[in-house]
Amino acid sequence: xxxxxxxxxxxxxxxxxxxxxxxxxxxxxxxxxxxxxxxxxxxxxxxxxxxxxxxxxxxxxxxxxxxxxxxxxxxxxxxxxxxxxxxxxxxxxxxxxxxxxxxxxxxxxxxxxxxxxxxxxxxxxxxxxxxxxxxxxxxxxxxxxxxxxxxxxxxxxxxxxxxxxxxxxxxxxxxxxxxxxxxxxxxxxxxxxxxxxxxxxxxx
Amino acid sequence: xxxxxxxxxxxxxxxxxxxxxxxxxxxxxxxxxxxxxxxxxxxxxxxxxxxxxxxxxxxxxxxxxxxxxxxxxxxxxxxxxxxxxxxxxxxxxxxxxxxxxxxxxxxxxxxxxxxxxxxxxxxxxxxxxxxxxxxxxxxxxxxxxxxxxxxxxxxxxxxxxxxxxxxxxxxxxxxxxxxxxxxxxxxxxxxxxxxxxxxxxxxxxxxxxxxxxxxxxxxxxxxxxxxxxxxxxxxxxxxxxxxxxxxxxxxxxxxxxxxxxxxxxxxxxxxxxxxxxxxxxxxxxxxxxxxxxxxxxxxxxxxxxxxxxxxxxxxxxxxxxxxxxxxxxxxxxxxxxxxxxxxxxxxxxxxxxxxxxxxxxxxxxxxxxxxxxxxxxxxxxxxxxxxxxxxxxxxxxxxxxxxxxxxxxxxxxxxxxxxxxxxxxxxxxxxxxxxxxxxxxxxxxxxxxxxxxxxxxxxxxxxxxxxxxxxxxxxxxxxxxxxxxxxxxxxxxxxxxxxxxxxxxxxxxxxxxxxxxxxxxxxxxxxxxxxxxxxxxxxxxxxxxxxxxxxxxxxxxxxxxxxxxxxxxxxxxxxxxxxxxxxxxxxxxxxxxxxxxxxxxxxxxxxxxxxxxxxxxxxxxxxxxxxxxxxxxxxx
Numbered sequence: 001x002x003x004x005x006x007x008x009x010x011x012x013x014x015x016x017x018x019x020x021x022x023x024x025x026x027x028x029x030x031x032x033x034x035x036x037x038x039x040x041x042x043x044x045x046x047x048x049x050x051x052x053x054x055x056x057x058x059x060x061x062x063x064x065x066x067x068x069x070x071x072x073x074x075x076x077x078x079x080x081x082x083x084x085x086x087x088x089x090x091x092x093x094x095x096x097x098x099x100x101x102x103x104x105x106x107x108x109x110x111x112x113x114x115x116x117x118x119x120x121x122x123x124x125x126x127x128x129x130x131x132x133x134x135x136x137x138x139x140x141x142x143x144x145x146x147x148x149x150x151x152x153x154x155x156x157x158x159x160x161x162x163x164x165x166x167x168x169x170x171x172x173x174x175x176x177x178x179x180x181x182x183x184x185x186x187x188x189x190x191x192x193x194x195x196x197x198x199x200x201x202x203x204x
Numbered sequence: 205x206x207x208x209x210x211x212x213x214x215x216x217x218x219x220x221x222x223x224x225x226x227x228x229x230x231x232x233x234x235x236x237x238x239x240x241x242x243x244x245x246x247x248x249x250x251x252x253x254x255x256x257x258x259x260x261x262x263x264x265x266x267x268x269x270x271x272x273x274x275x276x277x278x279x280x281x282x283x284x285x286x287x288x289x290x291x292x293x294x295x296x297x298x299x300x301x302x303x304x305x306x307x308x309x310x311x312x313x314x315x316x317x318x319x320x321x322x323x324x325x326x327x328x329x330x331x332x333x334x335x336x337x338x339x340x341x342x343x344x345x346x347x348x349x350x351x352x353x354x355x356x357x358x359x360x361x362x363x364x365x366x367x368x369x370x371x372x373x374x375x376x377x378x379x380x381x382x383x384x385x386x387x388x389x390x391x392x393x394x395x396x397x398x399x400x401x402x403x404x405x406x407x408x409x410x411x412x413x414x415x416x417x418x419x420x421x422x423x424x425x426x427x428x429x430x431x432x433x434x435x436x437x438x439x440x441x442x443x444x445x446x447x448x449x450x451x452x453x454x455x456x457x458x459x460x461x462x463x464x465x466x467x468x469x470x471x472x473x474x475x476x477x478x479x480x481x482x483x484x485x486x487x488x489x490x491x492x493x494x495x496x497x498x499x500x501x502x503x504x505x506x507x508x509x510x511x512x513x514x515x516x517x518x519x520x521x522x523x524x525x526x527x528x529x530x531x532x533x534x535x536x537x538x539x540x541x542x543x544x545x546x547x548x549x550x551x552x553x554x555x556x557x558x559x560x561x562x563x564x565x566x567x568x569x570x571x572x573x574x575x576x577x578x579x580x581x582x583x584x585x586x587x588x589x590x591x592x593x594x595x596x597x598x599x600x601x602x603x604x605x606x607x608x609x610x611x612x613x614x615x616x617x618x619x620x621x622x623x624x625x626x627x628x629x630x631x632x633x634x635x636x637x638x639x640x641x642x643x644x645x646x647x648x649x650x651x652x653x654x655x656x657x658x659x660x661x662x663x664x665x666x667x668x669x670x671x672x673x674x675x676x677x678x679x680x681x682x683x684x685x686x687x688x689x690x691x692x693x694x695x696x697x698x699x700x701x702x703x704x705x706x707x708x709x710x711x712x713x714x715x716x717x718x719x720x721x722x723x724x725x726x727x728x729x730x731x732x733x734x735x736x737x738x739x740x741x742x743x744x745x746x747x748x749x750x751x752x753x754x755x756x757x758x759x760x761x762x763x764x765x766x767x768x769x770x771x772x773x774x775x776x777x778x779x780x781x782x783x784x785x786x787x788x789x790x791x792x793x794x795x796x797x798x799x800x801x802x803x804x805x806x807x808x809x810x811x812x813x814x815x816x817x818x819x820x821x822x823x824x825x826x827x828x829x830x831x832x833x834x835x836x837x838x839x840x
Contacts, residue, residue, distance in 0.1 A: 049772045052821040086824040095833050 004181050008036040009062035010109075013069040013080040015042050022111050022156040022164050023070060029168040035179050037062065041079045048082055055087040060100060064178050065145070067136065068109040070156075074125075074132045084139060093143045102144035105178065107151060107194075108133055109171065115155040129154075130192055148185070152193040170195050177202045213261075216253045220246045221498050236338050237596035239498050243505020244593075254506055262503035266561060268496025269334045270455055271489055273362070273466040276337065276355070277473020278482050285474055291353050295538055296360025299556075303329035303534045310526060316580065319375040323575045324584065326368050327567060328527055330361045332560035333466070334497055335595050339555065343599075344703055348658055349544060350552040357556060362467050365562055369462075372566070375575045408462065415461040419454060419468060423475030431481045447488045504561070508593060509586040516583065523587035528594070531557040547607055554602045558595045559588030627653045630686050630718075631695045632677035632707055634665060637723050637744060638697030642670070653686045657698070678706040680714050688715045696722040701729050708736050731786040741782075750775055769822070 010030060014023050017040075030038050039058065045051075059065065069076050076084075091097045110129065118125045119132070129152050140147040151174055153167045174194060177183045182203045188194055194201065220242035228238025246253040254261075308325030312318055336354055337346075345351045403411070427450070434446045451469050458468035476482060513520045532553045539549035567585055570576040576584075629645060629652040631638050638654070645652050654670060655677040656662050665672040677683060677698070688694065694711050696704050704722060711718050721740040724730040733741045750771045757767040823829070 047772065049769070049776075052824070086822060089823050090829045090833070095829070 005035055005179055006063035006105075006181060007061065008033075008064045008066060008175055008179050009058055010036065010038045010066040010068050010175075011041060011080065011083065012038060013041045013067075013077045013083075015077055015079070017042070020070075022153060022159060022167070023068075025164045025168045026109075026111075026153070026171050027068070029172040030175065033172070033176065033179075036175060041083060042077075045079065048079060050079075050083055050086050052086050052089070055083065056089075056092065056100070059087070059104075062104075064105045064107065064175075065101075066107045066109055066175070069111075071110050071112045071129075071132075075135070088139070088143060099144065104145050106136075106140040106145045106147045107178070108136055108148075109151040111153045111156050113155070113157045116152075119154070128192065146185075148188060148194065149191050150193050151195050153195070167195070170198055173202065174198060213254070216246055217261075217499055217502055220502060225498075233600060234339060234342055234596050235498075236335055236342070236501055237593075237600075239501030240505035240593045240596070243502035244508055244510075245505075246502070247506030247508070249508070249510035250506075262500060262507060262561075262564070265496045265500035265503055266334075267455070268493050268498075268500050269561065270466045270469050271451060271493035271496060272334065272337060274451055274469035274473040275486060275489055275493060277470040277475075278477050278486055280474055281477045282474055288352070288356050288359075291356035291542075292360050295353055295542060296357040296364075298538055299357050299534060300326070300329045300361060300364050302538075303531055306530050306534065307527070310530070320576050320580065323372060323375050323566075323570050324580070326364075326371075327563050327570065328559050328584070328588070329531075330365070330560040330562045330566075331358060331531070331556045332558050332592050332595070333358045333362065334500060334561060335558065335592055336555050338497060338501075339596060339599055344657075344700070345551065347700065348548060348551070350539075350548040350555070353539075353542075353544070353552055354555055359470075361560070361562070362464055362470075365464055365566070366462070366467075368566060369569065372570055372575055373573050375570075376573050411461050412463060415457055415463065415468075416471065418457070419471050420475055423472050427476065428479055428481070431479075435481070435484070443484065444488045447485050448492070451489070500561075504589055504592055507564075507585075508589040509582070512582060512586050513590070520583050520586050520590065523583060524590045524594070527559060527587060528557045528591055528598075550602055550606050554598045554606075555595065557598065558591040560592075563588045627651055627671070627687055628690075628692045629653070629695060630655065630677075630683070630688060630691050630693070631697055633657070633696065633698035633723075634661065634670075634672060635697070635699055637699070638695065641695055641697060646670075652695070653691070655682065655686055678703060678710050680710050683710060683715065688718060692717075692719060694718045694720050696720060698723070699725075701725060701732075704729075705732060705736070708733065708738055712737070727782060727785075730782050731789060734783065734786045743782075746775065746778065 010027070012023075012027055014020055017024055027038060027040075030036055037058065041050075067076065067080065069080055072078075075081065088094065088101075089098070092100050110133075112119070112129070114123075114125060116129075117123055119127065119129050121127070125132075129150060133150060137147045151171060153171075174183070184201045184203065188201045191197060191201070221239060224242035224245070225235050225238035228241065229235060244250050248255050304322070304325040306325070307328050308318070308321040311321030311324050316324065336358060340346050340351045340354065346355070431443075431446065434443050450472065454468045454472050455465035458465045476485065535553035535556050536549060539552050544552060564585060567576065567581045571578050571581050629650055631642050631645075631652045632655045634642060634654045634656040638656075642652055642654055651671060654665070654672040656665070656672050657677070662672050673686065677686075677696075683694075688711070694707075694715070696707050698704050698707065701724075704724075708720060708722065711720060719740070720738050721742065722733050722738050724733055724741050724743050726743055726745070730741045730743055753774075754767045754771045757770065758764055
């Protein structure tokens with residue numbers, strides 16, 4: 001399955017990137033990747049004036065769609081919700097006529113301030129990250145997209161610089177792997193988050 | 205014109221101008237000095253290519269002054285003129301009054317009869333509108349405090365000529381000449397007996413008021429429909445002819461009622477300042493004005509009587525020195541009294557310190573009325589001509605020697621590196637527009653370096669603790685001193701479009717790494733900036749107008765968010781169309797006038813709006829298609 005390359009679209013949403021420690025490093029590692037489009041939504045649409053035509057064209061142009069954002073109230077930052085509301089039109093993304101996104105891969109890349117133990121029936125967040133992503137997973141399914149387990153970076157609040165750099169390297173490896181079709185998707189689907197065991201799903 | 209004929213005359217004048225002015229400009233002397241020198245060279249005391257008929261030419265060319273006043277009037281809306289009434293009556297009145305008294309006293313002390321002294325004093329109190337305004341305009345100094353006050357003083361002098369002419373016969377020493385020979389008509393090259401002579405004073409006043417009323421009312425209600433019809437013929441030369449006809453008829457009317465033609469056309473200009481034909485009139489009249497003034501300056505240069513100067517150098521130069529010293533002192537004192545900044549005060553006093561073209565008229569009138577004997581007027585006229593020729597030189601001295609010393613706010617004096625090392629932003633112009641940009645940047649921790657042309661405003665902003673510096677931002681050395689080498693952004697917020705373009709040119713040539721953000725009054729200005737490769741162009745009124753539109757929609761009952769989004773889309777389309785139409789307009793034939801181009805642009809604009817989408821896509825919020833597919837059984 002290796003050899004073909006697919007184009008990756010990273011829809012990145014962070015309303016205050018200048019205050020970010022982790023996300024900034026994560027996306028900095030992507031800037032020079034061929035075949036990857038980094039689309040910084042808050043930078044392109046500072047007033048939420050999302051250009052639906054342009055966004056749909058971008059989606060058609062890529063096979064792998066990454067929703068990259070910090071977890072805000074168990075969901076996406078506001079602009080990404082606005083983006084879903086406006087871009088995923090009935091008759092285009094879903095509905096009997098809406099087949100534009102069928103077969104594309106959906107990857108959520110998420111950062112959380114809380115540690116991983118906080119996410120689960122015993123933690124104070126009550127649910128696992130995969131459970132909390134259900135609305136997005138169902139959105140992907142309604143559009144006929146292939147929803148992968150998330151790439152999740154937990155515990156960003158107390159994270160050391162070397163740990164951040166490790167996560168950035170992992171993120172880059174994963175996206176390069178997806179681009180070059182070197183990811184064992186069957187095995188990937190069994191993981192709670194893809195970066196729990198990246199080596200096992202990436203063919204070298 | 206006699207001798208070699210009209211064409212040879214025209215050849216001599218034009219050739220002199222074409223050769224002398226570029227040289228003068230290259231040497232930094234300004235065009236006025238170039239014309240004057242050209243006149244001296246070709247004049248009877250130089251190469252002798254033009255002779256005594258130079259004086260006739262001068263009287264004819266004085267019509268350029270009339271046109272200039274018309275153009276100035278066009279720039280000056282009535283409200284603005286009303287706001288200037290203080291400087292006109294106050295500064296102008298005091299200048300003429302005090303200068304007349306002082307010069308008359310000197311004349312009397314020199315042994316002239318008191319009547320002659322008064323006549324000489326008031327004649328010499330007047331300055332040269334043509335030289336002063338041309339010089340100020342060329343250097344872009346009109347909007348400054350000194351420029352505005354100078355203009356006010358000149359306006360008062362223009363009005364003061366009328367009572368002076370009336371007074372002249374009363375000062376006759378010998379037997380009175382014919383007071384009906386209103387030689388001041390010569391100012392416009394119009395020699396005619398007037399309608400008002402022989403009428404009692406109150407009837408004369410009535411006629412004058414009537415004439416003014418005619419100009420105002422005709423300007424308001426008659427001229428616009430006339431211009432509309434003429435413009436409708438789409439024949440450019442007809443519009444030009446109408447514009448010239450307008451000016452000449454006003455000049456005639458004014459002469460008939462005994463008023464200065466320049467004053468009348470000025471008034472007509474003010475009345476038309478609010479009309480939609482303002483720019484078109486400006487562009488039609490401007491070349492005529494420029495040419496006539498050029499001929500006028502050449503004629504002044506040619507009329508400098510070097511023979512007399514050679515024969516009696518002490519006398520003529522003594523008069524020149526006294527005249528200019530007295531005028532300078534009075535002006536400088538007035539500037540002080542009216543709290544003008546020091547550098548502005550120097551400019552004000554230097555620029556108005558010469559004798560004016562009215563002096564030629566008044567002196568010839570005075571000698572006809574035997575107020576001043578010919579042997580007195582001859583050196584005086586020579587002195588006035590010399591003082592006029594000296595004005596550009598004085599301006600140069602002021603600029604190069606005095607301003608750097610006393611104009612303490614010139615940025616070049618400072619150590620720029622220390623003051624604003626590393627400010628990434630330079631803002632040129634700190635008026636209505638630039639000040640908001642500057643305040644916003646400061647509120648966000650960016651301290652811009654500000655360049656401002658109006659020194660009084662600089663003073664005020666300095667007191668408020670801003671990094672504001674005085675100077676013409678389109679000068680390369682000033683930009684350099686302001687740190688253009690290290691800055692990243694240059695925000696051009698000056699109001700005057702021509703200066704903005706000059707600034708763009710300087711910045712692009714010398715500091716290509718600077719990113720330019722430029723203010724534009726409207727679309728035509730935006731087009732020109734885009735033509736020059738400026739990417740970031742901001743039309744002054746776009747955002748505010750749209751906000752007004754949004755509020756209007758809301759008051760009509762639209763939802764706020766919908767109105768807001770509609771405005772956002774509109775703005776995006778509008779910006780795109782500026783780029784698009786900006787390119788398209790190059791295809792259009794060059795002879796299309798500016799006004800017609802504007803109308804056509806608007807037409808194209810309205811058409812593209814009908815074709816293109818004007819609302820933002822929001823089908824995702826719309827349930828119509830869902831209801832269509834799921835028939836109300838709720839799908840999502």
